[in-house]
Structure formats: structure tokens, C-alpha cells
Amino acid sequence: MKRRSFLKSAALGGAGSLATASLATPAYARSKRKLKMVTTWPKNFPGLGTRAEQIAKDIKAATEGEIDIKVYAAGELVPALGAFDAVSGGKADIYHGVDYYWQGKHKAFAFFGAVPFGLTAREMVQWIDYGGGQALWDELAGQFQIKSLLCGNTSMQMGGWFKKEINSLEDFKGLRMRIPGMGGEILKRLGATPVTKAGGEIFLALSQGNIDASEWIGPWNDLAFGFYKIAPYYYTSVFHEPSASVALGFNKDVWSSFSKAQKTTIRAIAAYHYQQSIAEFNAQNATALRTLEEKHGVKVRRFSDEIMQALADTAAEVVREVGMSDDLSRRIYNSYMETRRSAMQWSGIADEPYLANRRLPKNFGEKI
Structure with missing residues (x-):
């Protein structure tokens, strides 16, 4: 089945006869729209910038050209961190x-990106789709004239690159680190x-x-940016982003102007890319890690138990305080x-025992 046919079929599967009839209208009778998408990523950046481009292509294909989206990388139309204001204010769509x-607009936005010691990529979509997360997200983003959808996830991340070893809590004192949220x-x-x-930057x-x-x-992505050339110490034991959820944020007036069939199509494409992004990151990260270790001599390190406990205790305080910011933050916190x-x-009953036990067979999976 061709990609375009698959996406269209997936989008229409649950939409009913109304959506089917809408998309069955001859192309010449439909209005054509050109929209602007701004991203927070460098142009053609692997996995993030490239997926934004593919989402735009898939929406155009599945709507048979009704929605034609031009993608602007960070800095092309607005700065990377100006994307939210551009869409909220109508400069971009x-x-x-x-x-x-x-989170400078509202602290609770962090819950829809990444929470330290929080939800994994699989659990995040569980919250959004089956735990009330989407309704709360609509309420929060709606205050800024935005409608948001999950459309990607980086899956499990790493702890970061450091110019010096981090052996104790003292090593964090005075450290200047790029880390958001x-x-x-x-x-x-x-x-x-x-x-x-x-x-x-x-x-x-x-x-x-x-x-x-x-x-x-x-x-x-870290290999693509060449961080190993400057900061030789690469840490796992991620604490801040067990996953980072990527959003499509639509100007609310633009979203409201879409037909029911178009909204269904866009939702289906966003969900499709959410799953595809997880698979892509997992596959590419495994390959890139081998390159970092075998070609560039990078040695992956782990934060000590003392450091992880301090990070966890502090995270509990920080996340709770965000949840206490106002009534909406409290409801988002409790739901999350x-x-x-x-x-x-x-996962403690199912996944964790299995992952531990999967390491038991010594010769299982050898190349034949």
C-alpha cells in the first residue's frame, strides 16, 4: 500500500461517512490553503527537523493538496524560541x-514536554489519550490561542555532555549547563x-x-552536533527527560477553520508520526552510540547513587511546586x-522483570 493511501485510510478509518464524503469531493471543488509551520530545530536536523518536513508532506498528500504547509526552520521566519509567540499571535499557523x-508563559507547559522522573514516551500518550491529558492541554494552550497535538517523541534521553567528571554533588556547584525545563x-x-x-547554539x-x-x-543527535569533540564525558542515568514529547501547536482560529475530515486526517498523521519517531530514535540511537564508542572513543558514564537520590528528591520538590502554581496546574499535576x-x-509487574530476565540467557540471539 502506498504511503499516501495508507495515511488517508488511517485518517478516515474512524471518521464515519461525513468525513468520507468530504474527502470524496472532487479536488477542483475544494479550497486550497497555504500555511506556515515554524520549528525550534535547525534546518534538516535529523529526527526533529526532518520529521517536521515529513509531517507537512503527509498532511498535503492525505488532504490531496487542500492543506499545503511550508516549513521554516529555526531562524528562518522567527527565532527558535519565538515559535510559540508567532503562532499565538498569528504570524505563523x-x-x-x-x-x-x-514554561515562561505558564509553568504547567512543562508537563506536556518532559517531567524529571516522569512518564516515558509510551506512558505519555497513555496520559494524553486515556488519562485526561488532552483535555487539560486544550484548556492550557487554549488560553494562548493554540490547539496542541502530540506528533513526536525522542524516547529515552541521555544525561548530558560534561567537560569534567561529575563524581559528587559538589561537582555541580558553579557548573553552567544548558538544560531547559x-x-x-x-x-x-x-x-x-x-x-x-x-x-x-x-x-x-x-x-x-x-x-x-x-x-x-x-x-x-548528539553525534550530529559533535559534542564529543569538546565535552568528553557522556552520562546516562537521565533524570530530566525520560522522554521529550514534540507538539504540533496550531493557531486556534486556523484549527477551528479545518473541516471535520481535515481535523481527523491531521490527528491521525500526528499519531502516526508519534509512533514512528519513537521507533526511529531507538534505532538511530543504538547505531550512533556504537559510533561514538567505537570510532570516537567515548565512554558512557553513570551518575552515582548519591547523585541520583539527590536529583530525585529535588525533582519531587520542583515538580510539586509547579503543580501548586494555580488551579489549572494543580489539576494537570494530579492527572499526570x-x-x-x-x-x-x-510496568513494575510486567516490563521491569522482563527486561531484567531478558539478560539471563548467555548465548541467546548470537549471529548465525
């Missing part, structure tokens, strides 16, 4: 980015100085000594944490 970048506040309370920078900041460390995403409790209970 859609943004593609992670919502914790907007709640993770930045956690390190601030441990004595570090968090810095927010767009992805395309990190390498220069590291090379010029403006920052001492940076988290970004994972081996695939209910899904976290449920997911942890089930």
Missing part, C-alpha cells in the same frame, strides 16, 4: 517543538547555573566556554501523577 520551552531548576537548587539555548557555547555542559537528546502511579505499578 503551526509550530513544531517541545512545550517545556514555553524543570531539569534546569533542579540543577539550580544543587548549585549549578542552568542556561536555555536553542539546539543550534549549543556547540558554539561549549567551544567558547560560555557553558561547561549540555544535555541535548541522545546519541543520534495518577497516570505515573498507574504506569509504574503495571
Whole structure:
């Protein structure tokens, strides 16, 4: 089945006869629209910038040209961190980015991007689709004239690149680290100085000594940026972003102007790319990690138990305080944490024992 046919079929599967009839209208009778999508990523950036481009292509194909989206990389139309204001104010129609970048607008946006010690990629969509998350997201983003949809996820991330080893909590004191969202506040309370920078600015900041460390995403994207050339210590034991959810944020008037069939199509494409992005990141990260270790001599390190406990304790304080910001934040916090409790209970019974036991057979899976 061709990609275009698949996407159209997936979009229409649950939409009923009204949506089917709408998309069956001859193309010449439909209105054609050109929309602008701004992103927080450098142009053609692997996995994030490239997926924004593919989402635009798929929406155009599935709507048979009714919705034609031009994608602008960070800095082409607006700066990376100006994407939210551009869409909220009508300068652009859609943004593609992670919502914790907007926590300066409202602290609760962080829950829809990444929460330290929070939900994994699979659990995040569980919350949004089956735990009441989407309705709360609509309420929050709607205050800024935006309608948001999940459209991607980086899956499990890494702890970051450091110019010096992190052996104790003392090593965080005075450290200038690029780390956004709640993770930045956690390190601030441990004595570090968090810095927010767009992805395309990190390498220069590291090379010029403006920052001492940076988290970004994972081996695939980190290899592309060449962080190993400047900061030789690569840490796992991620705490700040067990996953980072990528959003399509539509100007609310633009979203409201779509037909029922168009909305159904866009939702289906966003959900499709959410799953595809997880698969792509997992596959590419595994390959890139081998390259970092075998070709560039990178040695992956782990934060100590003492450090992880301090990070966890501080994270609990920070996340709770965000949840206490106002009534909406409280409701978002309680809803998110209910899904976290449920997911942890089930994964503790199912996933965690299996993942531990999968390592038991010594010769299982050898190449033949």
C-alpha cells in the first residue's frame, strides 16, 4: 500500500461517512490553503527537523493538496524560541517543538514536554489519550490561542555532555549547563547555573566556554552536533527527560477553520508520526552510540547513587511546586501523577522483570 493511501485510510478509518464524503469531493471543488509551520530545530536536523518536513508532506498528500504547509526552520521566519509567540499571535499557523520551552508563559507547559522522573514516551500518550491529558492541554494552550497535538517523541534521553567528571554533588556547584525545563531548576537548587539555548547554539557555547555542559537528546543527535569533540564525558542515568514529547501547536482560529475530515486526517498523521519517531530514535540511537564508542572513543558514564537520590528528591520538590502554581496546574499535576502511579505499578509487574530476565540467557540471539 502506498504511503499516501495508507495515511488517508488511517485518517478516515474512524471518521464515519461525513468525513468520507468530504474527502470524496472532487479536488477542483475544494479550497486550497497555504500555511506556515515554524520549528525550534535547525534546518534538516535529523529526527526533529526532518520529521517536521515529513509531517507537512503527509498532511498535503492525505488532504490531496487542500492543506499545503511550508516549513521554516529555526531562524528562518522567527527565532527558535519565538515559535510559540508567532503562532499565538498569528504570524505563523503551526509550530513544531517541545512545550517545556514555553514554561515562561505558564509553568504547567512543562508537563506536556518532559517531567524529571516522569512518564516515558509510551506512558505519555497513555496520559494524553486515556488519562485526561488532552483535555487539560486544550484548556492550557487554549488560553494562548493554540490547539496542541502530540506528533513526536525522542524516547529515552541521555544525561548530558560534561567537560569534567561529575563524581559528587559538589561537582555541580558553579557548573553552567544548558538544560531547559524543570531539569534546569533542579540543577539550580544543587548549585549549578542552568542556561536555555536553542539546539543550534549549543556547540558554539561549549567551544567558547560560555557553558561547561549540555544535555541535548541522545546519541543520534548528539553525534550530529559533535559534542564529543569538546565535552568528553557522556552520562546516562537521565533524570530530566525520560522522554521529550514534540507538539504540533496550531493557531486556534486556523484549527477551528479545518473541516471535520481535515481535523481527523491531521490527528491521525500526528499519531502516526508519534509512533514512528519513537521507533526511529531507538534505532538511530543504538547505531550512533556504537559510533561514538567505537570510532570516537567515548565512554558512557553513570551518575552515582548519591547523585541520583539527590536529583530525585529535588525533582519531587520542583515538580510539586509547579503543580501548586494555580488551579489549572494543580489539576494537570494530579492527572499526570495518577497516570505515573498507574504506569509504574503495571510496568513494575510486567516490563521491569522482563527486561531484567531478558539478560539471563548467555548465548541467546548470537549471529548465525
